[in-house]
Amino acid sequence: MKKLLPVILILVIAGAALAWFKLRPxxxxxxxxxxxxxxxxREAQLTFNASEHVEAVLVEEGEHVSKGQLLARLHPDLFRSQVAQAEAQVEAKRQQLAKLKAGNRPEEIDKARAEVEAARARAKAAHDTWQRLQRLVKKKLASREEVETAASNANAAQAQLEAAQAALRLMEAGPRKEDIAAAEADLKAAEASLALARQNLANTELHAPADGIIRTRILEPGDMASPLKPALTLAxxxxxxxxxxxxxxxxxxxxxxxxxxxxxxxxxxxxxxxxxxxxxxxxxxxxxxxxxxxxxxxxxxxxxxxxxxxxxxxxxxxxxxxxxxxxxxxxxxxxxxxx
Structure with missing residues (x-):
């Protein structure tokens, strides 16, 4: 039996070598x-671009997702309020600009003209009084103090007439182009604030940037999310x-x-x-x-x-x-x- 062991060992080695040569690539x-x-x-640590509590996580670990698919969202109430506030500010700025571009109403211009006519009548009456007192002072029927007072009243009435005429010219000319430009700039600033508020509202949703598989759910509903804290891992x-x-x-x-x-x-x-x-x-x-x-x-x-x-x-x-x-x-x- 001991003599057969070397022969058996040689046959086993030869068989193994033959099998390896046949099976090897x-x-x-x-x-x-x-x-x-x-x-x-490649993997991505997906984060919200906003800070708020997580409202819902819509995917599970190992789930296949498509590009653009909604994965999770934050509580949106605060951001919706900011959008509503920005929309109201835009509407107010838009109406203010429309008012400037439309100019003054005809009724306002008519009122300014009437004030000019009233001021002209007062100025004429004051001037006539002054002239009459000047004639009476020569006849010693009026004092010099009354003449000086009448002269002051005439000058004041004339100044009021000129102020009313200037106001009428401004009313007829309408708002200055600089005021309109400033109102347009205010409207653009309000629209930019509205766009930012809407973007912040959109940032409460987390979408898949590409097709892939969810590897890890890091945040759960109720957790506080921020741009520095990953919410999901996408492979x-x-x-x-x-x-x-x-x-x-x-x-x-x-x-x-x-x-x-x-x-x-x-x-x-x-x-x-x-x-x-x-x-x-x-x-x-x-x-x-x-x-x-x-x-x-x-x-x-x-x-x-x-x-x-x-x-x-x-x-x-x-x-x-x-x-x-x-x-x-x-x-x-x-x-x-x-x-």
Whole structure:
């Protein structure tokens, strides 16, 4: 039995080697570069652009959301009151401007003309009294003090007439263009305040900036929200990328835009179309968690292999193998990357 053990051990080793050769993937062609990395995605910490208590959170963790979808909202009562107040101020400024542009009413002008005629009559009566007293003083039928008083009254009446005439000219000319310009500026300022109030009201709603998946609900109804406090974490559905490292010796042969195929252990029979999106301009030592055929002490350049993830099969952290055809031309960027 002891003599058979070496023979059995040799047969087991030979069988295992034969199985490995049959099951191992075919070697990549010389013009195909194979790299290894992990899937990465972009995330956003979504915040309200206002400070108020959260009224409702409308999505759950893991839920798929579409661009523009309402995710959460704040209590809007205070902001609605500010909008109503700003609307009232705009209406008041608009009416004030309309009043200036319309000018004075005909009734107001007629009143000013009547005041001129009344002032003219008073001025004439005062002047006639003064003239009569001047004649009487020569006959010693009136004192000089009465003449001086009459003269003062005549001068005062004439001044009142001139003031009434000036007021009539202003009434007929209407408001000054400077006053109209100032009223127009006040109206624009009120309209700007109204636009700001409406924007603040709109900021009580939180919408998805892009398609994605809700990863975390950070705030709940009743919590106090602010622009500095994230409410939700959104993982973008597209694009995703594989973070890999390019050996220095192949730096000149890989360019952004070159087509790439991605293979994962989760879906070994499926190849994902991708492209080289980014090659770092700075060299670094190979990270210890990276497996490449090159020595770990060689300098490498970080790469992003970007891929469309329509079926959302590529998940964060998933190990992936990328194959780059070094003889391929730069390809057009797929639609999932276009804005």
């Amino acid at each position: 075919p070697p990549a062609p010389d013009n195909v570069l194979t790299l290894y990395g992990n899937v990465d995605i 973008f559905a597209n694009p995703v990328w594989v973070r890999a490292w390019l050996p220095e010796t192949l730096l000149g042969r890989v360019k952004p835009g070159m087509p790439v195929s991605i293979v994962t252990d989760s879906y070994p029979d499926k190849r994902y179309s991708a492209w080289v999106g980014y090659v770092s301009p700075t060299a670094e030592f190979t990270p210890k968690n990276v497996e490449t055929p090159e020595l770990r002490t060689r300098l490498v350049y970080q790469m992003r292999i970007i891929a469309c993830n329509g079926n959302e099969e590529l998940r964060l952290g998933m190990p992936a193998t990328v194959h780059i055809d070094l003889q391929a031309d730069v390809a057009d960027i797929p639609d999932c990357q276009k804005p």
